[in-house]
Amino acid sequence: MKSRFNNRAVFGIVTICCALTPGLWAQSPLMSKTGCGEGAALRLKPAAFVELFEGNAVITGLWRFTLVAKGNADIPDGAVLDTGYTTWHADGTEIMNSGRPPISGNFCMGVWKQVKHNTFKLNHFAMGWDPTGTTFIGPTNVREVVTVDRSGNNYSGPFTVTQYDSNGNAIAHVFGVVAAQRITVD
Numbered sequence: 001m002k003s004r005f006n007n008r009a010v011f012g013i014v015t016i017c018c019a020l021t022p023g024l025w026a027q028s029p030l031m032s033k034t035g036c037g038e039g040a041a042l043r044l045k046p047a048a049f050v051e052l053f054e055g056n057a058v059i060t061g062l063w064r065f066t067l068v069a070k071g072n073a074d075i076p077d078g079a080v081l082d083t084g085y086t087t088w089h090a091d092g093t094e095i096m097n098s099g100r101p102p103i104s105g106n107f108c109m110g111v112w113k114q115v116k117h118n119t120f121k122l123n124h125f126a127m128g129w130d131p132t133g134t135t136f137i138g139p140t141n142v143r144e145v146v147t148v149d150r151s152g153n154n155y156s157g158p159f160t161v162t163q164y165d166s167n168g169n170a171i172a173h174v175f176g177v178v179a180a181q182r183i184t185v186d
Contacts, residue, residue, distance in 0.1 A: 058148045059088045059112070059120045059155065063180040065096075067159060071175045081161075081176060085183070088112060094122060103133030110142070118148045119157075128163055138164040138171070144178050153182040 067082040069075040084106070086096040094110040110124025122144040128137040141164070146157035156179040163172040 057088075057090065057114055057120070058118055058152050059114070059146075060090045062087050062183040063155070064183055065178055065180040067161075067176055067178050069174065069176045075174065081174065086180070088120075094124060096124065096126075098126070101131075101133070104129045104131055105133070108140075108142075115145070119145065120148070120155075121145050136166060138166045138168070140164070146178060146180075155180050 063086050065086050066080060069079040069081055070077050082098050084097050084099040086094060088094045092111055092113060094112050096108050098106040100106040105127045108124060108126030110122050112120050112122045115121045124142040126140040128140040130137060141162045142159060144157055144159040146155040148155045159176055159178045161174040162170050165171050
């Protein structure tokens with residue numbers, strides 16, 4: 001009787017381990033970072049986990065971006081508001097080197113998350129200064145919702161910029177479209 005119980009327990013543990021092993025193998029950091037295991041084991045991951053796993057997000061990398069005005073009362077549609085470079089990191093952070101003059105604050109940071117397949121939401125802050133770089137205006141908040149195309153080398157989507165004064169009051173709001181192209185080592 002004791003032997004029969006032990007056999008069932010061992011069989012049960014082995015069955016559970018065998019069932020979990022492909023998923024654990026596919027989700028291991030080594031597999032996702034090296035690109036190995038893109039066969040059967042990777043397909044065993046739940047679809048939601050694959051799309052939301054930041055290490056595999058198609059948005060990560062270096063991009064050249066352009067912000068273009070659209071739908072504003074005081075700014076003509078098509079006016080280029082900013083260009084520069086942005087890096088989306090696998091840990092959910094982002095940093096931008098804006099084309100603005102350095103004296104007026106051209107580096108800013110943000111956080112992002114994947115909201116659906118190839119679509120990402122960014123909440124980004126900059127320190128707003130006057131053109132002389134001597135008077136602090138207040139924080140500038142940039143929000144984007146971008147979708148990476150099928151090639152994985154371009155993204156685009158709407159953005160808003162809200163400029164606050166130093167007391168946290170919104171003093172300006174701008175709408176537009178952001179477009180970016182991936183920068184590669186080649």
